[in-house]
Amino acid sequence: MSILSLRRINKKYGQAKVFAVNEVSFDVEEGEILALVGESGSGKTTLLRLIAGLEHPDDGTISLAGQVIVQGKESVPPHDRKVGMVFQDYALFPHLTILENVTFGIAKSKGNPEQLAKDTLKLVGLTEDFKKYPHQLSGGQQQRVALARAIAPNPRILLMDEPFSNLDAMLKDQVREEIRQIIKKTGITAIFVTHDTKDALSTADRIAILHKGYLQQIDIPKNLYETPVNPYVANFFGKRNELLATPSEDGFYTSFGFITDLEAKKYKRQVKLLFRPEHGEVVQREGQQLSGKIVKVSYFGSHQLVKISDDEGFRVTIRTNPGRIFDEVERTFFYLWKYDIEEAF
Numbered sequence: 001m002s003i004l005s006l007r008r009i010n011k012k013y014g015q016a017k018v019f020a021v022n023e024v025s026f027d028v029e030e031g032e033i034l035a036l037v038g039e040s041g042s043g044k045t046t047l048l049r050l051i052a053g054l055e056h057p058d059d060g061t062i063s064l065a066g067q068v069i070v071q072g073k074e075s076v077p078p079h080d081r082k083v084g085m086v087f088q089d090y091a092l093f094p095h096l097t098i099l100e101n102v103t104f105g106i107a108k109s110k111g112n113p114e115q116l117a118k119d120t121l122k123l124v125g126l127t128e129d130f131k132k133y134p135h136q137l138s139g140g141q142q143q144r145v146a147l148a149r150a151i152a153p154n155p156r157i158l159l160m161d162e163p164f165s166n167l168d169a170m171l172k173d174q175v176r177e178e179i180r181q182i183i184k185k186t187g188i189t190a191i192f193v194t195h196d197t198k199d200a201l202s203t204a205d206r207i208a209i210l211h212k213g214y215l216q217q218i219d220i221p222k223n224l225y226e227t228p229v230n231p232y233v234a235n236f237f238g239k240r241n242e243l244l245a246t247p248s249e250d251g252f253y254t255s256f257g258f259i260t261d262l263e264a265k266k267y268k269r270q271v272k273l274l275f276r277p278e279h280g281e282v283v284q285r286e287g288q289q290l291s292g293k294i295v296k297v298s299y300f301g302s303h304q305l306v307k308i309s310d311d312e313g314f315r316v317t318i319r320t321n322p323g324r325i326f327d328e329v330e331r332t333f334f335y336l337w338k339y340d341i342e343e344a345f
């Protein structure tokens with residue numbers, strides 16, 4: 001069931017010439033984790049602030065948990081929306097202990113606020129540092145306090161702005177997994193903003209990708225990566241190779257050789273074969289494969305990227321396992337096991 005629904009949301013700031021958010025519509029399902037991704041200035045934070053009520057759209061409707069919270073000029077004020085927010089810098093009160101930080105937002109709630117704060121801190125994995133101050137905690141721990149503070153009032157939805165950007169690379173993988181598990185354990189619906197595709201692919205159930213304020217695609221990570229709706233989305237998740245090819249009855253002629261493919265006869269004019277580095281395989285045997293000269297091998301620990309050039313110097317990149325040893329300038333064979341076909345012109 002959808003808990004949040006945005007319909008044709010537009011937002012332009014003051015005298016700006018272009019809209020920060022353009023005609024954006026989507027639904028978020030209950031219990032889902034949605035990542036909002038896009039390059040800098042694409043409208044991610046604006047969208048989050050519109051949902052939180054920190055900005056008001058020029059047009060559009062927003063409904064949360066069955067209640068219309070924005071329509072035309074009317075809107076429910078932020079404190080009545082029951083939205084939890086985790087800010088990029090965590091925004092903890094430096095002069096309050098972590099227990100006081102979490103109790104602060106629920107002080108007026110029924111029952112025993114301090115016990116609820118303690119229980120929520122335990123839920124996020126902080127069991128004994130209740131009396132410490134934020135500066136005495138690591139970045140990852142501070143983030144968990146911010147998360148506890150946001151979820152303690154039992155919000156309808158949790159919004160997080162760049163939650164992983166202040167963490168170093170070593171910590172990031174671990175924190176992503178922990179945060180995902182905590183959110184899933186509570187069953188809360190969450191939306192987080194990130195410009196890092198790894199954050200989105202590894203943490204979210206679905207990803208919404210924005211470009212210049214327009215929603216490009218919203219789907220599960222695998223579909224965004226494997227079946228992007230346009231070149232912008234495809235390239236956002238890692239560069240694709242683009243190889244020009246001439247179709248014939250039984251395959252494609254390329255500058256690296258011939259690829260047998262009966263799909264080719266559907267095309268009348270030159271096409272582009274689009275493929276990611278992991279959709280090719282470098283092989284030793286000669287056969288129905290493509291061939292070229294290895295011009296560069298880059299080692300990344302978990303894999304290698306091999307740049308292969310045709311006779312004219314045009315290059316494609318193929319990913320291989322890290323154990324293979326290649327000589328640069330070696331002639332090699334490779335094949336593509338997956339590619340998209342697009343009209344070239």
Ligand SMILES: Nc1ncnc2c1ncn2[C@@H]1O[C@H](COP(=O)(O)OP(=O)(O)OP(=O)(O)O)[C@@H](O)[C@H]1O
Pocket residue numbers: 013014016019020038039040041042043044045046047195
């Ligand atoms: N308060 C503001 N006043 C005027 N323009 C703004 C304001 N906030 C954002 N903008 C503009 O709106 C557009 C979208 O900005 P927004 O911050 O939503 O993008 P973003 O995708 O979150 O970017 P980043 O990743 O850099 O935070 C940008 O062109 C930005 O310059």
